[in-house]
Amino acid sequence: MKYFSKIYLVLIFGILYIPILTLILFSFNSANSTALFEGFSLRWYVELFNSPDTFEALRNTLILAVLSSLIATVIGTAAAEGIYKMRSKLLKGAITSVTNVPMMNPDIVTGMSMMLFFVAVAAILGVTYEDMGFFAMLIAHVTFCLPYVILSVLPRINELGDSLSEAALDLGCTPMQAFFKVKLPNIMPGVLSGMVMAFTMSLDDFVISYFVGSSNFQTLPLLIYSMTKKKVTPDMYALSTLIVVTIFILLIISNIKSGKKVDNSKKAGARK
Amino acid sequence: MKKKGSIMRSIAAAPHIFWAILFIVLPLIIVVYYAFTDGDGNFSFENITSLADYAPIFTLSVELAVIATFVCLIVGYPLAYIIAKARPERQRFYIMLLMLPMWTNLLIRTYSIMAILDDGGFLNTILGTTMHIVGTKGAVIFGMVYDFLPYMVLPIYTCISKIDKNMWEAASDLGCKPVQVMTRVIFPLSMSGIISGVTMVLVPSISTFYISQKLGGGTFELIGDTIERQFVTGALNTGAAISLVMMVLIIISLTVMNRFSDSDEGGIIV
Amino acid sequence: MAKLIELKGISKSFDGEKVLDSIDFYIRDGEFVTLLGPSGCGKTTMLRIIGGFETADEGSLYFDGAEISEVPAHKRHINTVFQKYALFPHLNVYENIAFPLRLKKVPEEDIKTKVAEMLSMVKLSGFENKSVSTLSGGQQQRVAIARALISHPKVILLDEPLGALDLKLRKDMQSELKSIQQAIGITFVYVTHDQEEALSMSDTIAVISEGEIQQIGTPTDIYNEPKNAFVADFIGESNIVDGIMLEDNRVKFSGHIFDCVDGGFDKNEPVDVVVRPEDVDVVPTDKGMLTGMVTSVTFKGVHYEIIVDIRGFKWMIQSTDYVAPEATIGLYIEPDAIHIMKKSKYSGMFGDYSSFSDEMDRLSDADTAEEF
Numbered sequence: 001m002k003y004f005s006k007i008y009l010v011l012i013f014g015i016l017y018i019p020i021l022t023l024i025l026f027s028f029n030s031a032n033s034t035a036l037f038e039g040f041s042l043r044w045y046v047e048l049f050n051s052p053d054t055f056e057a058l059r060n061t062l063i064l065a066v067l068s069s070l071i072a073t074v075i076g077t078a079a080a081e082g083i084y085k086m087r088s089k090l091l092k093g094a095i096t097s098v099t100n101v102p103m104m105n106p107d108i109v110t111g112m113s114m115m116l117f118f119v120a121v122a123a124i125l126g127v128t129y130e131d132m133g134f135f136a137m138l139i140a141h142v143t144f145c146l147p148y149v150i151l152s153v154l155p156r157i158n159e160l161g162d163s164l165s166e167a168a169l170d171l172g173c174t175p176m177q178a179f180f181k182v183k184l185p186n187i188m189p190g191v192l193s194g195m196v197m198a199f200t201m202s203l204d205d206f207v208i209s210y211f212v213g214s215s216n217f218q219t220l221p222l223l224i225y226s227m228t229k230k231k232v233t234p235d236m237y238a239l240s241t242l243i244v245v246t247i248f249i250l251l252i253i254s255n256i257k258s259g260k261k262v263d264n265s266k267k268a269g270a271r272k
Numbered sequence: 273m274k275k276k277g278s279i280m281r282s283i284a285a286a287p288h289i290f291w292a293i294l295f296i297v298l299p300l301i302i303v304v305y306y307a308f309t310d311g312d313g314n315f316s317f318e319n320i321t322s323l324a325d326y327a328p329i330f331t332l333s334v335e336l337a338v339i340a341t342f343v344c345l346i347v348g349y350p351l352a353y354i355i356a357k358a359r360p361e362r363q364r365f366y367i368m369l370l371m372l373p374m375w376t377n378l379l380i381r382t383y384s385i386m387a388i389l390d391d392g393g394f395l396n397t398i399l400g401t402t403m404h405i406v407g408t409k410g411a412v413i414f415g416m417v418y419d420f421l422p423y424m425v426l427p428i429y430t431c432i433s434k435i436d437k438n439m440w441e442a443a444s445d446l447g448c449k450p451v452q453v454m455t456r457v458i459f460p461l462s463m464s465g466i467i468s469g470v471t472m473v474l475v476p477s478i479s480t481f482y483i484s485q486k487l488g489g490g491t492f493e494l495i496g497d498t499i500e501r502q503f504v505t506g507a508l509n510t511g512a513a514i515s516l517v518m519m520v521l522i523i524i525s526l527t528v529m530n531r532f533s534d535s536d537e538g539g540i541i542v
Numbered sequence: 543m544a545k546l547i548e549l550k551g552i553s554k555s556f557d558g559e560k561v562l563d564s565i566d567f568y569i570r571d572g573e574f575v576t577l578l579g580p581s582g583c584g585k586t587t588m589l590r591i592i593g594g595f596e597t598a599d600e601g602s603l604y605f606d607g608a609e610i611s612e613v614p615a616h617k618r619h620i621n622t623v624f625q626k627y628a629l630f631p632h633l634n635v636y637e638n639i640a641f642p643l644r645l646k647k648v649p650e651e652d653i654k655t656k657v658a659e660m661l662s663m664v665k666l667s668g669f670e671n672k673s674v675s676t677l678s679g680g681q682q683q684r685v686a687i688a689r690a691l692i693s694h695p696k697v698i699l700l701d702e703p704l705g706a707l708d709l710k711l712r713k714d715m716q717s718e719l720k721s722i723q724q725a726i727g728i729t730f731v732y733v734t735h736d737q738e739e740a741l742s743m744s745d746t747i748a749v750i751s752e753g754e755i756q757q758i759g760t761p762t763d764i765y766n767e768p769k770n771a772f773v774a775d776f777i778g779e780s781n782i783v784d785g786i787m788l789e790d791n792r793v794k795f796s797g798h799i800f801d802c803v804d805g806g807f808d809k810n811e812p813v814d815v816v817v818r819p820e821d822v823d824v825v826p827t828d829k830g831m832l833t834g835m836v837t838s839v840t841f842k843g844v845h846y847e848i849i850v851d852i853r854g855f856k857w858m859i860q861s862t863d864y865v866a867p868e869a870t871i872g873l874y875i876e877p878d879a880i881h882i883m884k885k886s887k888y889s890g891m892f893g894d895y896s897s898f899s900d901e902m903d904r905l906s907d908a909d910t911a912e913e914f
Contacts, residue, residue, distance in 0.1 A: 008351065009366070013369055013370075016370075016373050016418070019418070020384065022388055023384040034393075035392055035396075035397045075287050075288050075291060078288065079284065079287070081285075082281075083282070083285050085281040085282050095292070098296055099292060101296050101300070105522070106475050106476065106479030106519075107476070107479065108496055108518075109515045112303065112499060112511060113303045114299050116299065116302045116303060117295070117299035142291070143295045146288065146291070150288075204378070220377075224379045225482075228486070236380075243376065244376050244380075252368075441593075441595050441615065441622070441624070442622070442624055443630075444594075444615040445593060446641055446689065446690075447645045448616055456645075457630055460632040461630070461631065461632055463632070
């Protein structure tokens with residue numbers, strides 16, 4: 001059984017990683033080919049760094065991801081607190097169902113619906129669709145990030161219950177102070193993980209951006225899409241490699257950090 | 273007075289409610305509006321009735337997505353189980369390994385598979401063969417499985433790792449052979465994870481257009497491709513109609529699956 | 543009665559820490575045996591080894607004369623009632639109880655009658671179709687018992703089964719468990735840290751501490767004739783003082799020579815002397831064998847709990863008569879109220895009532911540490 005487990009893990013993870021590893025390999029190819037490796041070179045990275053398009057797309061993607069995850073975190077955390085306090089089960093259910101729509105719906109439907117919405121808005125405001133480029137994107141990203149924030153904050157609030165805020169009120173806090181000084185610090189892990197999730201969702205989104213976006217606001221996934229429409233050159237591989245490596249490093253750092261936390265709590269437990 | 277108090281309690285949710293009505297509900301209403309009007313804004317059933325032409329595409333999309341979901345389940349369940357039973361520090365490592373491809377852009381992942389499997393691609397070059405893989409149904413299904421497998425594994429893993437350790441012992445204590453422990457106890461108990469995994473794989477598989485474009489080699493058209501084509505060519509009314517139908521189908525199937533799992537153990541599906 | 547289960551030299555370590563240290567123990571057929579000890583003493587590990595969920599590092603385990611260390615849990619004629627019940631949440635009450643029979647492919651008709659029988663035995667008739675998650679703790683407990691009993695195992699293992707119930711329900715379930723056991727006559731091995739529970743239910747008690755069995759005996763033996771300071775302190779309340787055994791039936795402690803009924807020690811051997819709080823009479827100082835000053839009096843309903851300082855050692859006395867704090871009183875002890883024990887590694891660790899818990903001791907240690 002143990003043997004089987006090991007073989008199975010190696011097999012599945014192997015298949016999962018072969019495409020990514022080939023991609024990394026060919027990003028260092030000296031020839032303009034994604035099938036035949038002819039020698040090691042950094043020429044595709046040089047070419048990538050010389051392309052202004054890439055940098056603009058990278059900048060746009062980061063701005064969009066930071067803004068939309070921040071806005072979604074603020075609105076979503078407040079919403080979670082509000083939903084928690086709601087007494088009417090019906091209203092609670094209605095709001096959570098509507099919130100989850102962008103998560104349950106295929107991206108393509110969400111994208112389509114928002115695009116049609118912005119077409120209508122442009123017509124009403126008397127502007128062209130392109131004029132709204134960035135704002136349309138931002139609104140769309142906040143909308144599909146919101147459920148992830150609420151979903152990661154709400155369980156924390158439920159778990160925490162009322163006793164801490166009541167203690168704070170009892171000790172003289174105003175309701176506002178009770179929330180910011182006592183409740184928020186205690187639900188922080190949920191808020192942070194919601195924000196990280198929102199950030200990566202935004203960073204990674206292609207389908208909705210593809211439908212909502214316009215030509216004057218290019219993000220990395222959109223750039224990759226337009227690059228893969230033509231015959232792909234290894235500079236896209238170089239770009240992908242950089243993204244993969246960045247994510248890998250981030251994951252390892254967060255993993256080591258959370259690992260340390262586990263160790264510490266273990267030690268604290270053992271001392272008892 | 274009392275009523276006002278209860279509204280004040282939840283005031284924090286107001287911005288979100290406002291946002292949801294404006295940017296979730298309203299756009300969906302607009303989809304419905306487009307689906308039932310012609311290009312000039314007159315009421316019309318034509319978009320919906322014309323969907324009959326797309327029936328073969330719907331069938332093909334559902335077929336491929338269902339097969340891919342099934343393969344994900346068969347491959348993913350043992351993986352989730354093995355991970356959930358590993359030592360805790362190992363578990364974190366495996367989950368990280370599983371997440372990394374998920375955090376890599378889907379376009380990149382799909383494209384790299386294509387580059388490997390293509391007629392003049394890496395695989396054929398290495399093996400010196402001329403296999404024709406890209407452009408077959410198998411390649412599209414493989415792409416879906418490859419891209420969405422983590423979505424199947426993660427909820428099942430979470431579900432299995434939450435099952436009380438005593439369940440294994442209780443089952444074997446009461447006379448279950450190792451296989452029966454799985455079939456009679458653990459599998460039924462992980463049903464909520466399976467259902468949310470199935471949902472999370474089925475929905476993107478059924479609506480994808482990038483995977484079929486790249487790995488289908490232009491041979492197939494799936495629903496996603498159709499919607500995208502309407503979008504590109506500006507046939508928004510038909511596009512809206514197809515989106516509406518797809519959304520309704522998915523809502524129906526999700527509701528059915530939710531019922532199914534609710535009656536079983538009251539799990540909440542995410 | 544024949545030996546049904548026998549442990550010979552069983553040892554077990556987790557991460558290099560010895561949890562069980564060469565345990566020799568046997569359980570007779572039809573007995574109600576309790577493994578009693580504080581948490582972490584190894585009693586649950588012992589139970590899990592018998593149940594087949596852990597394998598011993600050393601030693602052998604016999605069931606009905608056959609060595610079963612290698613037999614997997616599902617092939618042993620032993621069933622377990624788990625601490626948190628471990629009912630299957632995907633099955634209703636009926637299906638939970640029917641579970642072992644379904645595995646054996648028992649015909650549906652037989653299953654029906656047997657489950658009905660079990661349900662009426664645990665007083666849950668009519669609950670067949672309920673979901674187990676809607677049941678109260680006591681009801682879940684009953685389902686777990688019915689499920690363990692339905693395939694007529696020879697032994698039932700119960701791991702602190704009443705731990706999660708409230709006090710009154712626990713008392714009801716204690717007598718119910720005992721009567722179920724007597725009615726069907728199968729062996730119960732019961733793990734608990736609650737000495738009262740152990741005393742009221744068991745035929746035999748094994749007191750365990752630090753992975754070793756301290757004493758095996760009937761409840762009355764264990765209470766009246768504890769073997770060492772650990773047992774004396776763990777079972778009931780005890781004043782344990784240092785004494786010298788002058789000769790048979792003569793012991794000196796707290797500066798006084800007492801008559802007693804124990805013997806068989808060396809001349810002038812240092813011993814531990816146990817006196818139960820309820821066996822000490824309060825008398826005027828001139829009639830007392832010992833005198834001391836009352837440091838605290840607590841009303842307990844049936845009696846007063848009086849702490850008396852005798853030569854710096856705090857005694858606990860239970861008396862129905864009120865005495866005033868800071869009064870000086872005399873104490874009278876009958877010869878048969880004095881129990882003499884050999885010195886052990888637990889001597890001097892228990893039996894002084896300066897505080898009730900170890901935690902208080904540690905807190906006062908911290909105080910003194912700061913002062914110096």
